[in-house]
Amino acid sequence: MLRWPEEESRRARISEAGEPRLLLVPDGEEPPPVGDCLEDWIRVPAAENEVKARVDALAVRSQAHPTNGHNGHAPSAPVIDDFGVLRVNGSWVALPPLEARLAEALLERLGAVTSRDLLIRAGWPTGAPGRNALDVHVLRLRRRLSPVGLAIRTVRSRGYLMEPAPA
Amino acid sequence: MLRWPEEESRRARISEAGEPRLLLVPDGEEPPPVGDCLEDWIRVPAAENEVKARVDALAVRSQAHPTNGHNGHAPSAPVIDDFGVLRVNGSWVALPPLEARLAEALLERLGAVTSRDLLIRAGWPTGAPGRNALDVHVLRLRRRLSPVGLAIRTVRSRGYLMEPAPA
DNA sequence: GCCAGTAGTTCACCGCCGCGAAACATCGCT
DNA sequence: AGCGATGTTTCGCGGCGGTGAACTACTGGC
Numbered sequence: 001m002l003r004w005p006e007e008e009s010r011r012a013r014i015s016e017a018g019e020p021r022l023l024l025v026p027d028g029e030e031p032p033p034v035g036d037c038l039e040d041w042i043r044v045p046a047a048e049n050e051v052k053a054r055v056d057a058l059a060v061r062s063q064a065h066p067t068n069g070h071n072g073h074a075p076s077a078p079v080i081d082d083f084g085v086l087r088v089n090g091s092w093v094a095l096p097p098l099e100a101r102l103a104e105a106l107l108e109r110l111g112a113v114t115s116r117d118l119l120i121r122a123g124w125p126t127g128a129p130g131r132n133a134l135d136v137h138v139l140r141l142r143r144r145l146s147p148v149g150l151a152i153r154t155v156r157s158r159g160y161l162m163e164p165a166p167a
Numbered sequence: 168m169l170r171w172p173e174e175e176s177r178r179a180r181i182s183e184a185g186e187p188r189l190l191l192v193p194d195g196e197e198p199p200p201v202g203d204c205l206e207d208w209i210r211v212p213a214a215e216n217e218v219k220a221r222v223d224a225l226a227v228r229s230q231a232h233p234t235n236g237h238n239g240h241a242p243s244a245p246v247i248d249d250f251g252v253l254r255v256n257g258s259w260v261a262l263p264p265l266e267a268r269l270a271e272a273l274l275e276r277l278g279a280v281t282s283r284d285l286l287i288r289a290g291w292p293t294g295a296p297g298r299n300a301l302d303v304h305v306l307r308l309r310r311r312l313s314p315v316g317l318a319i320r321t322v323r324s325r326g327y328l329m330e331p332a333p334a
Numbered sequence: 335g336c337c338a339g340t341a342g343t344t345c346a347c348c349g350c351c352g353c354g355a356a357a358c359a360t361c362g363c364t
Numbered sequence: 365a366g367c368g369a370t371g372t373t374t375c376g377c378g379g380c381g382g383t384g385a386a387c388t389a390c391t392g393g394c
Contacts, residue, residue, distance in 0.1 A: 031216065032220075033220075033223070034220070034227070035227040035228065037204040037228055040207075041220075049197065050210075053198035053199075053200075054198075057200075057201040057202065060201070060202040061203075077227075096368080096369055096370085098370070099369095108223065108227075109223075109226075112227075112248070112252070113248070113250035113252055115250070129370085129371060129372085130371060130372055130373090132353090132372070132373080132374095133370080133371060133372080135352090135353060135355090136354090136370085136371075136372085137370080137371095139353095139354065139355065140369095140370095153261075154352095154353070155250055155251070155252060155261040156261065156263065156352065156353075156379065156380080157351095157353095157380085158250040158251060158252075158261070159250065263379075263380055263381080264380085264381095265380080265381065297383060297384085299342095299382090299384080300381080302341090303343090303344085303381085303382080304382095305342095305343095306342095306344065307381095321341090321342070321343090323341065323389090323390065324340090324341065324390095324391095
C-alpha cells in the first residue's frame with residue numbers, strides 16, 4: 001500500500017516484483033493509469049471497509065492470477081515514469097521526451113487504437129509540427145521498443161495500437 | 168456498466184460472457200466481493216474522470232488478459248469498436264471503414280440473415296456504387312475474417328449470414 | 335434431364351492516398 | 365567538434381475502394 005504519486009518509484013519496484021499494490025490517491029490528484037491486474041487505487045481518506053474490499057480483491061487476484069509464476073516470467077504491464085524510462089518484463093528503455101509522451105499516450109490505451117489526432121496532441125501540446133513528424137517518431141519509437149517486447153501496429157487511417165510483441 | 172446490487176443477474180451474465188464490467192455502488196451499500204480481473208466497482212455519485220479511469224483500466228486488462236485458461240470461459244462474442252477493430256476470442260483484425268460498416272451490420276444479426284439491401288445501406292449511406300461492389304467487399308471481408316474464426320455464409324437471394332467459423 | 339436465366343464468386347486492373355523509410359537539415363548540449 | 369533529439373522532404377509500396385468480366389452454382393420452366 002503506497003501513496004501516489006509520491007511513491008512512484010516504489011510502485012515501479014513492486015510492479016517489477018510482480019506483487020500487488022494499492023495506490024492511495026489524495027483528493028485533487030489525477031487517478032493513475034492502471035493496466036495491471038495486481039494494481040488498484042483508491043481516494044484517501046476512505047472508509048475502512050472500502051480499503052479492505054480493494055485489498056481483498058487484490059489478494060484474490062494475486063492468488064488466482066496465472067501471471068504469478070513458477071513457470072518463467074509473467075508479462076508485466078509496461079509502465080513509464082516521469083523521466084521517460086519505460087519498464088516492462090524486467091527490461092527497460094530510456095525514451096527522449098517526445099517519444100516518451102507518445103509512448104505514454106499509447107500505453108494508456110494498450111491493446112486499443114490511439115488516434116493520430118490524439119497522439120499529435122500528446123506529443124506536441126503547443127502546436128503541431130509538419131504533417132509527417134508523427135509517422136517518423138512512431139517509426140523511431142517502434143525501433144526503440146522492439147528490444148523490450150512491445151510492438152506498435154498501425155490501423156490504417158485510424159491510428160496506432162500498442163501491444164506486447166507476439167512471441 | 169451496471170448498478171449494484173440491483174443488477175446482480177446482469178452482472179452474472181456479463182461475467183459469464185467474460186466481458187468486463189464496472190459496478191456502480193450507491194452510498195450506504197457494501198462494496199461487492201470482487202475476485203475477477205475484469206470487474207471493478209466505484210461509489211456513485213463519482214467524478215467523471217474517476218469513472219473513466221476505472222473503465223479504461225478495465226479495458227486495458229480485458230485486452231491484455233491472456234484469455235484466462237484456468238476457469239475456461241466460453242468463446243467471447245465478437246465486438247467491433249469505433250476504430251474498426253474487430254475483437255473475438257482474444258485475437259483481432261483491423262477493418263477498413265467500408266468493411267467495418269458491413270461487419271457491424273452483419274454482427275448485429277449474428278447468426279441471422281442480413282439482407283443485401285440493408286448491407287448496401289449500411290455500407291454506402293450516401294448512394295450505392297455499382298451493383299457488384301457489395302459482393303466484392305463481402306469477399307474481401309470473408310478473407311479478412313477467416314483468420315479470427317468468423318465466417319459469412321450466403322443465403323441465396325436473401326442476403327448474408329455471419330457466424331463463428333465451424334471448427 | 336435439359337436449358338436458360340439469375341445470383342453469387344472470384345480475378346485482374348485502376349486511381350487515390352496513407353503510411354514507411356531513408357536521407358537530410360537544424361538545433362541544443364557537452 | 366561531436367552527438368543526440370527533433371523536423372522536413374522525398375520516394376515508393378501497398379491498402380482501399382471501385383469496375384468489368386469471366387466463371388460457377390443454383391433455380392424454375394419445359
